[in-house]
Amino acid sequence: MSGKYKTPMLDELEKGPFPSFITEMKKATKISTTAEDALGQLEKSYQTKRGYWKHGGIVGVLGYGGGVIGRYSSLPDEFPGVAHYHTVRINQPSGFFYTSAALREICDIWDKYGSGMTNMHGSTGDLVLLGTTTDKLEAIFAEYSSRGWDLGSSGSAMRTPSCCVGPGRCEWACIDTLGLTYHLTQHFQDEMHRPAYPYKFKIKTAGCAVDCVAAIARADLSIIGTWKDDIQVDQAEVKAYADMGMNIQAEIAEMCPTECLKYDGGKITIDNKECTRCMHCIAKMTKALRPGKERGATILVGSKAPIVVGSLLSWVIVPFIKAEEPFEEVTELIENIIEWWDDNAKPRERIGELLEVKGMRPFLEAINVPPQPQQVREPRKDPFFFWTAADLEKK
Amino acid sequence: MSGKYKTPMLDELEKGPFPSFITEMKKATKISTTAEDALGQLEKSYQTKRGYWKHGGIVGVLGYGGGVIGRYSSLPDEFPGVAHYHTVRINQPSGFFYTSAALREICDIWDKYGSGMTNMHGSTGDLVLLGTTTDKLEAIFAEYSSRGWDLGSSGSAMRTPSCCVGPGRCEWACIDTLGLTYHLTQHFQDEMHRPAYPYKFKIKTAGCAVDCVAAIARADLSIIGTWKDDIQVDQAEVKAYADMGMNIQAEIAEMCPTECLKYDGGKITIDNKECTRCMHCIAKMTKALRPGKERGATILVGSKAPIVVGSLLSWVIVPFIKAEEPFEEVTELIENIIEWWDDNAKPRERIGELLEVKGMRPFLEAINVPPQPQQVREPRKDPFFFWTAADLEKK
Amino acid sequence: MALPQRQTDIGPPKFDKFLPPVIKENYGQWKYHEELSGGTMVHVAESGAKIWTVRCASPRLLSTETIREISDLADEFCGGYLRFTTRHNVEFLVSDESRLQPLVDKLTTMKYMIGGIGDRVSNIVHTQGWVHCHSACTDASGLVKAIMDDLADYFTHKVLPNKVRLAVACCVNMCGAVHCSDIAVVAVHRKVPKIDHANVTKMCEIPTTVGSCPTSAIRPNPKDKTITINEEKCMYCGNCFTVCPPIDIHDPEEDGVAIVVGGKVGSLRTDPKFSKLAIPFFYNEPPRWPKVVDAIRNILETYEKHAKKHERVGEWVERIGWERFFSLTGIEFTFQHIDDFTFMRDTMRTSAAFKY
Amino acid sequence: MALPQRQTDIGPPKFDKFLPPVIKENYGQWKYHEELSGGTMVHVAESGAKIWTVRCASPRLLSTETIREISDLADEFCGGYLRFTTRHNVEFLVSDESRLQPLVDKLTTMKYMIGGIGDRVSNIVHTQGWVHCHSACTDASGLVKAIMDDLADYFTHKVLPNKVRLAVACCVNMCGAVHCSDIAVVAVHRKVPKIDHANVTKMCEIPTTVGSCPTSAIRPNPKDKTITINEEKCMYCGNCFTVCPPIDIHDPEEDGVAIVVGGKVGSLRTDPKFSKLAIPFFYNEPPRWPKVVDAIRNILETYEKHAKKHERVGEWVERIGWERFFSLTGIEFTFQHIDDFTFMRDTMRTSAAFKY
Ligand code: SRM
Ligand code: SRM
Ligand code: SRM
Ligand code: SRM
């Protein structure tokens, strides 16, 4: 195992109950010498409290503009094994489902060309292979793609969409998150692999407002499952919860944000037209309460991390849209949204930032969505607003 | 009475139960012909849906830079009586208290020199005399000031402070709003009469968080009475309210924003350290609950109407300060606040706008107030913040 | 005629000269009050002393004749003592209980409108309008008269869930308290101002004019010593006109008023709130603006019907959600409602939970 | 060696290839689930069919050796089926109830850390750090390891009022989910970057560099084809460095991390929330950042002690008020906490009601 460098500080991180990434890195030294130097350089970072990576140059595979992050050590003489240390992003299967066979296939190829280290998975969702050199990229791509695995994305492009487990194993999924994500990933392959957008564009899909994939916070386009009709109530199960000692009044009725759910000590009644479908009652009483049957998705736009204008959460654009195979309506909407952004954004301007600059009206008009109170938390405060010539004409 | 002009549209506004300003204007025609032309021009505005006043030139009295708003008709030939139609602002007595004798004195002088019309009072608080000409201003000033009435303010100056009735007739006043307002009005006479600030500066004082003078929304500096110790509870009176049929649970306990007030069907108990002193319970059960005894004021800064950057509410700067005669501490604080603004603002920049440009730190440091969580509703979100050299030194 | 000797910087008369004896004696020693009717109340001091108040509506624009009339009434019933409120009503301060009912009766006979106390509509804070201001794009006093005539019952006796504070401002300078009122009217322009370039050159400071624009729509045109306005960016606030009169913002055909709702200033229960746009536009319809009057009544009655006791308009709307406010009042939601000024970000819905 | 024929734009394998039969058969037909322990649960379908899940912590940075080990376990107990979660944990998908306990036992023997289900701390979403990113001003993986070792009990069994989502980002690009997490760590610089002007001239697009600055601190210096930074305005975000590498933002002596709290992404009960600054700075103290670990434990335990059942960290803080959060946790309030970025206005207290 690891011998090339002494790593006293890193060794400290092999102690304790949580699985150790240092142990993982050490395991990888059995696969590649790269991994040795990765450890060595990391120990140096720990000693000196700074990173030793340089900006990536542009590296990639023929015909693709993204999917590989170029990375070079700033101390190539000291740590030659990581002089090049690129990552390869692979489109993950929706919902991060695998078989052991699939995982072994991935490992086999990676052991051949890479450092033996992975990230399962990247924050965006890709399967991330960590540490290889420029000369191996074409081979890596041929090996993976011939076996049905494609590169993920990077740069100013559609990024690999991701989603929650949804109908795969969740009783609250109001849309087929896995199917829709697979569909979108396929649909936007070109946009994913040949960066031609003003900046990155991310799509995340959650089956319900619980949002187990943080779609509303981490996607330029957030798709969240919802329903329109009444919550399904099973009063026998309500009673069962009460019998098990749940304080339904305090935990459910008093925490219902709209006060539309009442508990009379026996039964739950819901004034469904006042329900916002926040999911609290359903999540906490899963046997007794279930989403309604008229299901679809809410489409929100714009969330991102703080750089440049401060972090954003996504904004509701379309309160309800059907999202069933073959997903035509929602795909068309997404295309229109992206087209408007692509036409109007400056380089490195995310759609949320652009919307703030342009205002909602030109956007909504371009994508043909009417103004609706569901889009706002509250109307504007100051009486500073615009009128078009057309507005003035209709008296 | 009014005969010079036909005023069919205005006459419509003499109908109905609410007292009519048109009737008032007609009454004034007994005093001055000015009032006739004011009516005539107003009728024309009603007919044509637009005003006919020009911007004011600078008019005033010797040695003063404000207190008079110059106003000229844009139709002086058609309505010669309002060719000049200036308003005179008079410092109102704190709390708008008068005797009949004082009011008659005001009327007598005004009938002599003006249109016979007044605004009791202007939105800022001044006693406003409506409609006179440039040549009469000196006489008006001599007459009023010799009798103890001084001009109010206009332009880029301290504006006449105003306040709620407070200890004059309210059981909740935690500070002497009338005394403090009188003190500040006297203290800032020079700043009020000789505009030398970047822009207007308004002070309003409310005796408690009920804020019957809208201090928090309409004053660059808002002073609001508060207390620090426990709410005084009279349980016998609690019972009396219950006996009278008040639903104390729903109306008081459930509406207490901090849930710190509990009602057990007999008594009220308050967890005073969690109470925000919002005044709800006290206002709705005035016989049973009263503010504590350790009283003072919260100082807030910055509110204003929407032009230019959007409307602002005032921000808490000093959570608690003693405000008792001779009001030294609070006066000094206000002077420091104004000094910082005066030193830093561009012309036509209100203090709230300036603070947004500069940030709180230089301001708080200048006025020697430490950062405190009471100043914010919540801390910043994005990790974009500054460090001074001094900050970095103290490790 | 010789003028008396002027004095400077003397400030106002000290208020205590004008306090009735019972107030002087019990200053700061009030214990509680009781509402006796829509327009009368009594305050009781620790000492047991009492002061009765009778509140009457005032159009604020008062002739000296009316002020004298009020003074006479104060003499007859109040030992000469009276005050005005922060919302411009007149308050007769009665120290002698036996004078209370006679005063009320006399005021009633004289058609004074008694009310405004308690959970009711009080006077409308408002501004100069066409009566006096060059900036006005509606008449404030006329609107107030029309609205208050319609809501008279809510001033004199009908009880609401809580106080409802109305305001009217005749331009976006908002000299009234529109930005934090339960329901308010604010006059707005809808067309880009026309520029009289020759006079701009003569009369205006270009940097001030450029700086006056909230949306940076104005650029200097140094060649002709004037300015140009980017029509795309101008939202007709009129601030350029305030600092530079040759920029004419008035357009009688397209000027009118907007209605905003849900503001408040007190800190009771919930934090003070800004008003939000409810209805972006009504044409000016003098003398009685019937559509505006109806719209306000509709909002007020919807609130009256749906709010819980003690809920202010804004508290009620926030509890039910703005989407429900629009559906309950039947008000149309338009592009104008969606913020595109500085703070759009905070007004958009960032949640998957909402009502239909 | 000949490479196989590459294919392009094929996307990922379709997920259904990887679904265990019971999931395929009951796809979208799940009825309810039950938590069986801190790391096990069962989902029950309308049909009565069941799928058991065993969740194990993962450092995310996995060697192929470990992935093979996991695969072997999946073969032995799960018919080869497993998945990863959106927070990077491993989930073994057990279709045969009789294999559940043996799997748990085996994992326990092998020192896998089972947990993360229910009202607990789950895995920390994090980023590349010194392991791979040029932008990092701390190491994400090391911080995660140190924090999770300390909070292990909260992962495996201890129950909290609700889920607590932690995140770590190694720079303000925040590739983790820091901006909406219950408690999160974000690395920050504290000094104005140093500029290597010669290389700026060669390597950088000046307009992009100027435009990259959130506070407009960067101005072009056209004469020397470089840029200048206004030190007063720079808040060390490092975005200029991202677009123009010769602007070096790293400073080992003054770099470190901040702690933010109170964010969430779900819409349950209350709207999704941004995290807010709790502690502006700790020095980097590798390998185990003890002060950061203690600070997080302090916040977590204070939450555990004071929050109501089902309240998330941000919901609890908003109920008690931020001033109370600071007094309960004993965290010092500094100038850094007061927003002076774009949205200061919305963070200031505009109310006379607050706690001490
Ligand atoms: C690998 C990954 C972190 C991880 O450890 O998982 C990552 C790594 C990098 N991110 Fe990221 N980001 C990753 C997910 C994210 C996320 C989270 C998400 O997608 O849910 C965000 C926040 C959400 C968002 O998009 O705003 C994120 C926001 C950024 C930003 C800020 C973008 C912005 O508009 O604010 C940058 C800066 C940039 O693009 O120049 C950035 C830039 C980078 C770069 C490319 C650094 C750079 O400037 O060159 C990092 C490369 C590290 C490396 O050597 O591999 N990364 N980045 C994640 C991608 C893996 C994947 O494909 O699955
Ligand atoms: C008379 C009065 C309205 C009234 O009918 O009561 C008034 C009238 C005018 N205001 Fe005002 N303001 C009056 C109280 C206010 C208030 C309310 C307050 O003080 O509580 C405000 C909102 C609060 C604030 O200060 O922001 C107010 C915000 C403005 C503004 C916007 C200032 C801003 O920074 O947003 C302007 C525009 C300006 O200053 O150029 C303005 C400008 C004006 C001018 C001087 C118009 C102008 O641009 O020349 C008006 C003169 C009318 C006239 O002919 O007399 N007036 N003005 C009020 C003063 C009477 C008094 O002294 O008591
Ligand atoms: C006379 C006056 C003060 C003055 O110095 O002139 C005054 C006097 C009283 N107010 Fe007020 N308020 C006065 C303007 C205000 C204002 C300011 C404004 O409207 O611009 C407010 C803030 C409104 C807001 O939040 O937007 C105000 C919000 C209140 C409230 C809070 C109601 C609530 O629950 O939100 C109370 C308490 C209550 O009604 O329970 C209150 C209670 C009172 C009490 C009961 C205080 C007392 O114990 O004496 C006084 C008489 C009751 C009444 O009118 O119902 N007063 N009151 C003002 C009368 C104006 C008028 O003519 O109608
Ligand atoms: C497996 C996973 C989805 C996936 O596709 O991978 C998942 C699965 C479930 N989540 Fe989740 N959530 C998962 C990430 C999330 C996220 C996203 C995140 O953390 O980045 C959130 C949003 C957190 C937030 O709001 O900031 C999330 C917020 C919830 C909640 C809401 C808790 C609340 O009251 O605020 C529930 C409902 C509950 O716990 O009552 C929930 C409930 C569930 C249920 C019970 C849904 C179901 O019926 O199957 C699932 C198992 C329970 C559990 O873990 O306690 N899940 N869950 C994710 C597991 C991550 C992990 O390894 O720990």
Ligand code: SF4
């Ligand atoms: S987001 Fe909803 S549907 Fe998806 S896993 Fe979470 S709870 Fe289930």
Ligand code: SF4
């Ligand atoms: S989903 Fe939310 S709003 Fe609807 S009843 Fe349940 S708790 Fe209430």
Ligand code: SF4
């Ligand atoms: S603000 Fe407070 S003290 Fe002043 S009148 Fe109103 S309730 Fe009384």
Ligand code: SF4
């Ligand atoms: S003053 Fe407000 S916070 Fe305090 S006990 Fe009364 S209602 Fe509650």
Ligand code: SF4
């Ligand atoms: S609101 Fe506008 S129009 Fe009305 S008085 Fe004030 S400045 Fe004049």
Ligand code: SF4
């Ligand atoms: S009206 Fe307002 S927005 Fe339009 S140009 Fe003038 S200042 Fe700018």
Ligand code: SF4
């Ligand atoms: S957060 Fe910053 S340092 Fe960490 S991976 Fe993302 S870009 Fe790199």
Ligand code: SF4
């Ligand atoms: S570090 Fe950030 S704030 Fe400082 S100059 Fe660079 S981009 Fe601007």
